[in-house]
Amino acid sequence: MKRILILAAALFAVGTAFAQSEYNRQRRSLFEVLPVYSSDIVFLGNSITDGCEWAELFNNRHVKNRGISGDRSGWLLDRLDPIVGGHPKKLFLMIGVNDLAAGVSPDEIVANVARLIDRFQSESRWTKIYVQSVLPVNGESFAKFKNHYEHGRLIVPLNKRLETLCDEKEVTYLDVWGALADHEGRLDKRYTNDGLHLTGEGYVVWRDAIKQHVK
Numbered sequence: 001m002k003r004i005l006i007l008a009a010a011l012f013a014v015g016t017a018f019a020q021s022e023y024n025r026q027r028r029s030l031f032e033v034l035p036v037y038s039s040d041i042v043f044l045g046n047s048i049t050d051g052c053e054w055a056e057l058f059n060n061r062h063v064k065n066r067g068i069s070g071d072r073s074g075w076l077l078d079r080l081d082p083i084v085g086g087h088p089k090k091l092f093l094m095i096g097v098n099d100l101a102a103g104v105s106p107d108e109i110v111a112n113v114a115r116l117i118d119r120f121q122s123e124s125r126w127t128k129i130y131v132q133s134v135l136p137v138n139g140e141s142f143a144k145f146k147n148h149y150e151h152g153r154l155i156v157p158l159n160k161r162l163e164t165l166c167d168e169k170e171v172t173y174l175d176v177w178g179a180l181a182d183h184e185g186r187l188d189k190r191y192t193n194d195g196l197h198l199t200g201e202g203y204v205v206w207r208d209a210i211k212q213h214v215k
């Protein structure tokens with residue numbers, strides 16, 4: 001029985017690594033050859049960022065998507081070179097929900113976001129940084145992403161920590177959570193079809209919550 005459990009754990013780890021290496025490497029290799037310019041506005045994050053056509057949503061050809069589905073704060077740090085090197089005008093970051101689902105502590109997430117900010121402030125000091133709140137999740141109406149729902153209680157405390165970090169680093173914190181949460185603090189089912197990702201209506205709400213900064 002013990003051998004079976006060890007084998008199952010090993011297969012799970014291999015499967016997780018494989019999922020990351022396949023799609024993550026594909027997207028990373030693309031982002032390494034696509035240029036970022038000083039006039040660009042970069043959206044950086046995981047699948048929630050990855051899933052949007054940001055340039056079309058804002059009707060702005062300078063807006064570029066650098067989201068990768070499944071990404072975490074630590075992994076994201078390893079793919080910053082092409083972005084930092086392009087010295088974009090603005091950076092909009094949303095990261096953390098996959099970290100929580102994987103058991104990464106809020107302390108580590110905040111520390112990774114701090115490292116990202118430090119790198120931009122050191123190497124691309126004219127880039128204006130916006131840290132967006134982690135979005136709510138909804139495990140009441142949906143059942144697909146159980147690990148994300150089970151750790152959903154940590155999202156609000158994490159967001160408060162991120163807001164404090166932004167004050168310390170003198171960068172802008174944007175509350176998108178409030179625009180997409182229902183009265184119970186869950187991701188409003190009007191804006192999602194799986195409790196984690198957004199439908200088109202959800203992206204419109206997100207856009208409207210931050211559009212004054214995207215120009």
